[in-house]
Amino acid sequence: MTKLLIKTTVFTLVLSAITLVSKAQLGYDYAQYDIGFGGSLNQLYGDAEIVKTKPAAHVNFTYNQTPFVNYVVEIQAGTLEGGDAYKTLSGRFFKNNFTALVFRGQLQAGEIIDYSQSGVMNVLKNFYVSTGLGYILNDIKNDPQHYNNVSNTDPQFTTPGLIKSNELYIPARLGYEFKLFNQYGQPSFKVDLGAQYNMDFTDNMDGFTAGKSKDKMIQYSITFKFALGDVTSYRKQIN
Incomplete structure (x- = not known):
């Protein structure tokens, strides 16, 4: 007994x-990997006087070194548009159906702060900064519906530029990643909200080369991410 x-x-x-x-x-x-789908609203600040907001869609793949250190590869396809052929003095107008490939490294606050004892810090842990390198393929058709570089005030004056070009740019991004957890406490679904400033190395996103400053593109995006692949452990509790 x-x-x-x-x-x-x-x-x-x-x-x-x-x-x-x-x-x-x-x-x-x-999970060490995420697949994401989403869209963005794009504004190009270049050589056309009027800035317009146009959409784009994207697909991305993320490698999570930790839950808060991420490496993102993204493919984008969409439209950049600006100017007006009739309402501006320069007559500059463009519509660029672009495709872009972007690589970014991403650091979330949770990697460097202690969020275990504070509700405020637990919210702040998902804010992130991100930068990397982008490559854009500009495709502007040479017809009145997509492009005009002839001035309204002086038909002899035209703005030079390339309507088809490939360029490098630097993306700088701020954002927040909402993490939703499954029954095991793993972040299985994420919603990423971001604002991204893209600085062109050259000056042809709008098809015009004028002035001293380069083209600048701003994007406001939302991405829905789904966790997949192998599961590994972090050094501290994620949720």
Whole structure:
């Protein structure tokens, strides 16, 4: 009877320890990869007098080194448009059906702050900064519906530029990633809201080369991300 009691006690202690260890891991695990889909509103500040807001769609793939250190590869396709052929003195108007490839590194505040004892810090942990390198393929058709570089006041004056070009640019992004957790405390679905400033290395996103400043594109985006791939553990509780 005594031996049975001892065996039962030992078994209970071992089972309790296993359960405790298992529970201790809840909230520490995360998937190493995300696939994301979303859209953006784009504004180009270039050589056309009127700035317009146009849409784009994107797909991205994220490698999560940690839940708060991420590397993103993204493909975008959409429209940039600005100016007016009839209502501006320069007559500059363009419609660029662009495609872009972007690589960004991303650092979220949770990597460097202690959010375990503060509700405010727990909210702030998902803010991030991001930068990297972009490559854009500009495609402006040479017809009145897509492009005009002849002045309204002087038909002899035209603005030079390339309507088809490939260019590098630097993206600088600020954003917030809402993380939704599954039953195991893992971030399985994310909603990413971001504002991105893109600085062109040259000056042909709008098809015009004028003035001293380069083209600048601003994007306001939303992305829905789904976790996939292997699960690994973080050094501290994520949620």
